[in-house]
Amino acid sequence: MLDRMTDAEAVEAAGATGAAGAGATEAPGSAGTAGSAEAAGPAGGGSAPRRRAPAGAAVLREDVTQAIRSAVLEELAAVGYARTSIEGVARRAGVGKTAVYRRWRGKLHLVLDIVSALAVEGLPAPDTGSLETDLRLLYEFTSRALRHPVASQIIPDLQAEAARNPEIDEALRKAVRSGQESVALRILAAAVERGELRRGLDEDIALDLITGPLYWRTVILRQPRLPKSHLPTLTRATTAALKSL
Amino acid sequence: MLDRMTDAEAVEAAGATGAAGAGATEAPGSAGTAGSAEAAGPAGGGSAPRRRAPAGAAVLREDVTQAIRSAVLEELAAVGYARTSIEGVARRAGVGKTAVYRRWRGKLHLVLDIVSALAVEGLPAPDTGSLETDLRLLYEFTSRALRHPVASQIIPDLQAEAARNPEIDEALRKAVRSGQESVALRILAAAVERGELRRGLDEDIALDLITGPLYWRTVILRQPRLPKSHLPTLTRATTAALKSL
DNA sequence: TCACGACGGGACGGTTGCGTTGCGACGTGT
DNA sequence: ACACGTCGCAACGCAACCGTCCCGTCGTGA
Missing domain, CATH: 1.10.10.60 (Homeodomain-like)
Incomplete structure (x- = not known):
């Protein structure tokens, strides 16, 4: 699943989220502004720059x-x-x-780290020369991803939490934007280029039409096992909707 | 333990929750309800543990x-x-x-009680003789309901919890089924009757197409202020999608 | 060889919620 | 007048976590 991460990536990610290096000694310091402390990239001068041996094996x-x-x-x-x-x-x-x-x-921070990592997992951008085929491939990929019980359990939960926590909200939006959304936009652009869709169509609504029904079915209604005809039918209907925009 | 209160009584009490006008007229009715409940308590066992006096003023x-x-x-x-x-x-x-x-x-139980009460609040079933107009009215009602910050905060939260708790899940499904879904089905049936839609269309997908996009936009993306053109455009696109089924 | 720091484990005081219990006060039907 | 049950309030013992700290162990790079 997301075990793709390399050692370097993992270490960096861990370091980034959890107070880079030197922070350890300062951390329990006075109240507040703990976040800004991390900003110290270049040696800020001051009395604690002694960077003793990075480490032996204690890594x-x-x-x-x-x-x-x-x-x-x-x-x-x-x-x-x-x-x-x-x-x-x-x-x-x-x-x-x-x-x-x-x-x-x-x-x-722990959760943000993981969510951000998920955002990186790019999904393929199909370009088959047909809007309907592109859409169907996107749906097949998405529905397979949402089929994993872990994902379908976690997503609505974080989604709900995002309404309360701006940081989670941003991380989640970024993840969606870098994944599903960007792919959908590319599919739309290609279809416009081919003349399958009108040029000035409302992109927001187009994205809602693409994402909404499948999300509703798999995440909200939680019906992971779809009849074989489901995705093709849904794709055809959505294509018709897009063409009317 | 607290055998005095049965689940039925709790649900009945929920009926009085009526947000607006109905509450006032229902109030006297609730007296009868309360009476029956009190009678039901001791009557339940029949073995009569001597519950002689319902109460004086201690209600x-x-x-x-x-x-x-x-x-x-x-x-x-x-x-x-x-x-x-x-x-x-x-x-x-x-x-x-x-x-x-x-x-x-x-x-x-507290939350289930309240959710069940919300389920009762029926929304109007438009029947204007036009699928597109019916749909738009449904959308306007729904989007106004979801605009309330309380609702848009609570819904995704309970939704997420439903994935973990079967009782919440059932209550939620029942609420949706008795509201949004039943209205949508009636709109669809009327359109079929008029010949606007094919007779054997896939109802599941039709419901997804109707519900999904608006839910995605208002609850997931949480964009309550929609441009004036949004709902009409969405309605037209959805109508096109439905007609292709 | 040896200092370094991460490792699991355990304990700290503090906070929050659970569900229950006892209290005196109140108001109302019998 | 009386009994009854709800009212707010406060306290109970129990449990789970918080974030920090100290411990003895261990593997490794200098």
Whole structure:
């Protein structure tokens, strides 16, 4: 699934979310402005630049990091974001709480990290020369992705949480935008270029028409097993709708 | 335990929740309801554990009940289902925890009660003689309903919780089925009768096409302020899609 | 060889919620 | 006048987490 991440990526991501390097000593400092502390890229001068030996072998272990990531996904699916606890994640991952806190500030950063990682997973942009065929391929890919029980459990949960938490909201929108949405836009543009669709069509509504019905069926109604005819029929109807725009 | 209150009674009490006008006229009716409930308590066993006196004036106060109901809605909107606590509800309602526990077994029953009540609020079934006009009216009603911040906060939250809790899931489905869905089906049937739509069209997909795009836009993307042209355009496109089925 | 730091484990004080219980006060049917 | 049950309030013991800290162990690069 998302085990594609390379070592370098994982370490970087971990470092980025969990207070880059030097932060450790400063972290428990006074109230507030913990976030701005990370901004210190170049040595800000001051009294604590002594960067002793980076490390010998005492480096964050990648297998532990991955175990935590997997545990977060499982925990999210099992109990939802609100009830997800660091203790629960650590327990599920078979690691100590400290291992988690060494990498991430807390629950929010942990989840944001993972969501952002999901955003990267690009899906293919079909270009078959036919709007209807392109759409059907997109649907097949999307519906297969949403079929995974973990995804279909986590998505609505984060979605709901996004209404309350701007950071989750942004991460989620970015993920959708970089995935589903950008592909759909490319399909639309190609169809316009071929003359299959009108040139000035309302893109917002077009995206709603493409995304809405399948999302409703798979995520809201949670009916993962669709009859064979479903996607083709849906594709044909959606194509008709788009052409009327 | 709290055998005094049955589930049926809780649901009935929910009926009085009626947002607007209906409540007033229903109020006297609820007296009869209460009476039957009290009679039902001791009558249930038949073994008669000597529950002689229903009560004097020591009866559950309706204003307290309503305060709790309102508080639940506010709490759900503010923090979500998972984080909603009885203590928080009582605090927000300005009542004691005991007042809540005297009426409901716990959080789940409390929420189920309210959700079931919402299901009753029927929305009008337009019948203008034109599929497109009917659809537009349905959309206008629905989008206005979803515009309420309380609703748009609570819905995705309960939706996510439904993936984990079968009882919430059922209540939610029932609410949708008795509302949006039944109206949409009636609109479709009328259009078929008029010959605007094919007779054997796939109802599932038709419902997805009707519901999905607007839900996606208002609940998921949370864009409540739609340009004036939005609903008419969406209606036209959806009509085109339906006619292709 | 040896210092370094991550590892799991366990414990800390503090916070929040659970569901229950007891209290005195209140108001209303019998 | 009386009994009854709800009212708000406060407290109970229990549980789960929070974020931090200290511990002894372990593997590795300098």
